[in-house]
Amino acid sequence: MHKKVNRLFIFYWPWLLIGLAVSALVAGLFLPLQHKPYPYRIIAIGKASTQGTAFWYSMAEGMAAAAIEFQVSVDYRSTVDESEVGRQIAIVNQAIAEKPDAIILAALDADRLVEPARAARAAGITVVMVDSALADVEKSPQQSFIATNNVLAGQQLGELVVQRVRPGAKILVISPSTRGDSLIGRETGVRAVIQDAFNVLPTLDTGGQLSDEIYHQVSQALIDHPDVEAIVCLNEYTTAGAARAIRGASLTGEVTLVGFDSSEELINYLEEGLLSAVVIQRPFNMGYLSVTRTIDLLNGRKVEPFYDTGSIVITKDNIYTEENQKLLFPFED
């Protein structure tokens, strides 16, 4: 009798499985009605602290907005400045050890961050790049990349020079680093426009240092090249450092300065006329979209490999337009 019952149970297992499949189907009918993603844990690793730069402040703000809207947790971490590649690798490795659902990374070094990113992918962690990608986009472990199209932004910078400076003039390009993908892109864009028409000096690599140090480096450069007519800076604090150096050398109006990104300080320089123009990015959008794209990936949806958040030229005349003032002045102080 027992044997018979056992046999019957074995025989009915397929039916039980069918029953389960039906149940799962019924439950599955409700899944599309669900809008809330699972409470994913995302670690974002930027290039600089939110206190140090307006750019990364806005970036973290955008990430936080998306985190609140989609009920995920986003933990923003960063190095103090852009020179600490080794430190950023350590931060990535630490993040991998914490087993988050995803890592959003702005690579300080397009080559050296490839291995840590691979390790993250191998650990089943979704990797989305923001602002600065990894080298060799085709083969890199990144699943999506949200940033300004830096080559185009660099070209915008180049156009600003063309509009303001006489052909053949001596031009200094200042970059905080020559390893970050975003900076490489900008420099490529700038040089594509100005290389032939002007006398472009070799790029001054400030080595990731902050404005105070840059002030000295640029002041020295202005002494070394007294005939420089224009300076092109590839990020926020090199622009600030260069502006201070120009003022320090009493060259306001003599040297045309075009820069990248914005801050309260840079806006004052723009109003003053010390700074001729800046190309700004949309760091808030970048942060927000990097999180939404990451959630899309985690939910198994297809995501474009690259999303361009765009860049805008700001001069003294368009600071207070409806859109631009909201981009240039973060709400909270």
Next chain:
Amino acid sequence: MRRKSHLRDSIFLTSLFTIAGIMAVFFPLSYFLTTDLTEDNALDYSRQLLGQIKNSIEFYTEEMIMVSDYLAGHPDVLVYLKGENPLAPSSVSLYQQRARIASELKAISGTRQDLVNVILFREDGNFISNRDHVGLTPYWDYREFDWYKETIAARGLPRLSSSRVENVIAGEHRWVVSLSQAIYDRDHLLGVLLIDLNFQTISDICSNLSGQNGAYVYIQGANDELVYHPQQRLIYSSVKSERFDLVRRSAAIESVTRDGIIYSSVQIKSADWVIVSVTDTRQMVQISPLVIASYIGIALIFALIALVVSLKASKRLTDPILELKNSMQNFQQGDFDAKAEITVTNEIAELGEQFNSMTQQIKTLVEHERLIEEQKRKSEIQALQSQIRPHFLYNTLESIIWMASSGEQEKVVEMTSSLAKLMRASASKARELVTVQMEFDYVSHYLRIQKLRYQDQLQYEIMIDPEVRQARMLRLTLQPLVENAIYHGIKPLRDGGLILIRAGRAGSELLVEVADNGVGFTPDAWMLSPEESTDEGESIGLHNVHDRIQLLFGKPFGVTVRSAGPGQDLLDESGFDPAAGIRTVVAIRLPLVYE
């Protein structure tokens, strides 16, 4: 084996699909009921929220207008605006006036932390601020800005700006909402009053009160620009969009629901601002993974219950059916004792009982049929045996020959005639039951023949109660009794004997009696079975008759014998004449029937 389990399959599938069906109806139903309730609550919440925010913002804007009106009508202000350059040495009193106004502005902004700037601009470029030691920015001329131009155009009416970055103060860029009012002396413009409210005050109201359950609030300005939006940077860069087409500029709260999103809007007094609350009910009525997991869990438990219950149920149902089926197969193979032993008590048990009683009936019927068949055969044989024996025929024929040779013509005729009648009656294929009269006629033919043979040695008398003349009795039953009386009763007597034959009614019975005064016999003798009997003729005759009667009519009927035995008189109970000396009475008892 699987194909034989159809019943179990269907029971299991039925319960499974029933449960699946219940879940398929119940879950969506509960979902939609929940959704409906949540949407109603969300609508109420959205309107409440909007009402609160409207009140808060109106409080601030009205306060600003009050301050503006107060200052615009202040006599010191008018004197200052009309006056000459306060820095000129001749205008000491104006300088004091200026100081009084500055302390007035300070007092106003001092009570209100959210008032950032209260600045009075004079047409000639002089100004008084509520804050000490602030200068106007050297990079801009405020008179070039839109807000200034529009204030002049408003001709003395207070104008509330959208959210903007205040850039008149050197080195400062603060988000404010500005109330500005031009001050005229008749048609002559004296100056402009600018009151800046820290925009944080308004954005805090909007962000603190919203933000729950996916609801948020934004403010749309007079020219449809965004005064406040929690994600306005995304909207300006077209990453996100807002349904501005659903916004109504109405003093009462209006709500529109599109695709599960509730848009409520209301215009505030004293400004062209519209406050809009957006509540995404789709985010509220979400089914968490936990709920889905528990749904699946419940489904799993139901499926398990269905499995166990249906197995039990089908076993309860199919086991008796199998038992019944086996019994039926046995029965089919000829086992009439096949019985279905069903322990449960339901319709199948009734079926089993009916099957059992059916087999029982069939068994009885078959048995009965067999018995009847046997008796019928036996009866036929006995009937044949009851016919006239050849021996009697030889003797009769010999008697006829003897009579003929001795010239007894009349006797020959009589005997031959009687024999012919006897033979005809004996061989006739009449029914089993004949009238008493017919049977007695038959016996009288027989007795006439015997009388002719035995002459005076045989005396007989036949008495029929007329009442029973037409009653029915079994054919060929009387003759064997008479024959028995002649051969075993009378014949042994040297002086001959008497046979009395009588038919009458005894209660509801027909009683036919054959009595003789012969030698008599042991009553038990005839009861012996034909095989055991020493004397063939005697017992076979009576026995056959008895059997035939009992076969046809049943137990109480038949042949009874009362005999005194050798040398004794029969007890006088027979009702016969005692003078006849009756010693043996053989009686046939039959039911009295006429048809």
